Amino acid sequence: MDRFREKTCIVTGGARGIGAAIATRLGTEGCTVAIFDIDEQAGKYRQRELEKNDIKAVFYKVDVASEEMVRQAVEDFYAKHGRIDILVNNAGIGFSGKSIEEQTLEEWRRIIDTNLTGTWLCTKHVVTYMKKTGGVIINIASTRAFQSEPNTEPYSASKGGIIALSHALAVSLAKYHIRVISISPGWVDTSHWQVPPRQPQLTPLDHEWHPAGRVGKPEDIAALVAFLASDDAQWMTGTNITIDGGVTTKMFYPDLDQIQKLLAKLLQDEETAQTLIKLAEKLHTNKDILREIRNKYLSTS
Ligand SMILES: NC(=O)c1ccc[n+]([C@@H]2O[C@H](COP(=O)([O-])OP(=O)(O)OC[C@H]3O[C@@H](n4cnc5c(N)ncnc54)[C@H](O)[C@@H]3O)[C@@H](O)[C@H]2O)c1
Numbered sequence: 001m002d003r004f005r006e007k008t009c010i011v012t013g014g015a016r017g018i019g020a021a022i023a024t025r026l027g028t029e030g031c032t033v034a035i036f037d038i039d040e041q042a043g044k045y046r047q048r049e050l051e052k053n054d055i056k057a058v059f060y061k062v063d064v065a066s067e068e069m070v071r072q073a074v075e076d077f078y079a080k081h082g083r084i085d086i087l088v089n090n091a092g093i094g095f096s097g098k099s100i101e102e103q104t105l106e107e108w109r110r111i112i113d114t115n116l117t118g119t120w121l122c123t124k125h126v127v128t129y130m131k132k133t134g135g136v137i138i139n140i141a142s143t144r145a146f147q148s149e150p151n152t153e154p155y156s157a158s159k160g161g162i163i164a165l166s167h168a169l170a171v172s173l174a175k176y177h178i179r180v181i182s183i184s185p186g187w188v189d190t191s192h193w194q195v196p197p198r199q200p201q202l203t204p205l206d207h208e209w210h211p212a213g214r215v216g217k218p219e220d221i222a223a224l225v226a227f228l229a230s231d232d233a234q235w236m237t238g239t240n241i242t243i244d245g246g247v248t249t250k251m252f253y254p255d256l257d258q259i260q261k262l263l264a265k266l267l268q269d270e271e272t273a274q275t276l277i278k279l280a281e282k283l284h285t286n287k288d289i290l291r292e293i294r295n296k297y298l299s300t301s
Contacts, residue, residue: 005030013091015042021218027055064118115158134177170238186244211246
């Protein structure tokens, strides 16, 4: 396919991970690619990899939270190519997981600045040029905008903010023929797209948990980005697309069939099987443990 011939795109955080797969997919379909990334070594590596595949690519060392760096890089890319058709705001950082009392203002600001303010800043500077031709802005949020593990407030808040920012922009920029869409991926294993590439550390259980039967790949997200950036998605703007192998629509009622299947998978691992067998033996020989568990954890009153 050649959907993006004569077009240009900027992919933030495109040096590795999901962003690298997006840059590769858009480039393979004919787009000239600019990667904005803070990691210079990975950025140069990715530019070489793209060029090996006959993709026109340029790397800019940019911290998306720095207005000056963003402004200069956008200006330079536009000066060289005369148009910016697609912006993918993908650069993002996670959070290591501390309680709200332990989280520092500095950590909060670093995550909000990179994930949310970075998306706003890149959009602000790209729109100056994109409104001359029209275009598409795709913002990478997360299913964590809608559901959480404990102690992830800065990350979840930044991703919820991206979804709200995206629909606000879609309404403001429609008059310039600029569409704005957010994507919320679930769990995506990026090992193959790291610099250097890594081996995935996934277990059969990780895959089994997904109704679609596997953890996501960066290529899954890249394929969706390519569709949304293409004219096939002309009637789509302001919306959020979840892409997560079905995990967020799955009910969490105890499901005996599912538990049995999970146990069967677990028992394929020799060490885990031994632990479970020992536990079962202990419970069988010492009924007091069972009574204790029942009283302590299963009491309904
Ligand atoms: N991997 C997942 O399971 C998953 C799930 C949902 C959403 N996401 C989102 O997808 C995006 C990509 O995630 P990933 O897993 O590929 O991460 P990654 O760490 O593999 O890649 C992130 C890239 O962003 C760059 N980056 C970080 N801070 C930057 C900054 N200040 N300025 C410019 N570049 C910066 C990094 O150098 C790196 O190249 C993120 O926004 C992440 O929140 C990931």
